[in-house]
Structure formats: structure tokens, C-alpha cells
Amino acid sequence: MRQLKKIGQAELEVLNFIHDHHPATVREVADHFAQSKGHVRTTILNVMERLRKKGFLVRKKSGGAYQYSPKERKADFFHSLVDQFVHRALGGSVTPFVAYLVREAVLSNEEIRELKRLVGELNQDKK
Numbered sequence: 001m002r003q004l005k006k007i008g009q010a011e012l013e014v015l016n017f018i019h020d021h022h023p024a025t026v027r028e029v030a031d032h033f034a035q036s037k038g039h040v041r042t043t044i045l046n047v048m049e050r051l052r053k054k055g056f057l058v059r060k061k062s063g064g065a066y067q068y069s070p071k072e073r074k075a076d077f078f079h080s081l082v083d084q085f086v087h088r089a090l091g092g093s094v095t096p097f098v099a100y101l102v103r104e105a106v107l108s109n110e111e112i113r114e115l116k117r118l119v120g121e122l123n124q125d126k127k
Helices: 008-023 026-036 043-053 075-087 095-103 108-127
Strands: 055-063 065-070
Touching: 008 026, 008 043, 008 065, 008 075, 026 043, 026 065, 043 055
Parallel strands: none
Antiparallel strands: 055 065
């Protein structure tokens, strides 16, 4: 299991936005969060710099402004995050996670089909 640095809720929200809109400047991210959350630019700049220092973002200068991009693909990041949660919080057992999906999660028909497909792959791998 790859060790992830701790990531807070605000950092996760900003990282998610950048994953979906990269490369992104501080202004672009700040404008989004000013409208959706009421955060000011300096708050977003601080969050983005923390994410960069933790190794989640990279930046490069372009046209006088820094553009930030995720260091890894969104799918890889979330795989690592879920892996860490399963091992740390659930002791390596996915059963509580699956029980949550069955009892609590609101899943679309497409998500249910994808889960069934994945379970089918799991069954094939065990043969």
C-alpha cells in the first residue's frame, strides 16, 4: 500500500476541481470556490500550495501565471485513497464498504451495472 499524505476536506475539494479542470490557475480555482463556497483567493492559494508541497499538484509558469495540474491521474489518486481507507479504517476488509453500498448508497443503474461487471471480473480472477 502506497502511503498517502493526509489530505483535508478543503484540499480534497480543490484537488477534485483541479483534476477536472487542469491545468488551472489560482484565479480560475479561486473564482470557482468564491462562487460555490465563498472562499477568498488567498485561502485557495494556500490550499493549492499545501497540495503542491504534499506532492499532489505540480505547477509551471505560463504567461506570467502558474498553472497547476495533478501529479497523478484522478483514477490513480482515488484508488490510493480508497486503498488507504480500507487498510486503515477497515483493517483491510472490504466487507463493511460493500455493506455500506448495499444499505446506504444511492446508486444509479449505470453504477450498479459497473459494480456487477467488476464483481464478475473478481470472480473470473479467482478461477
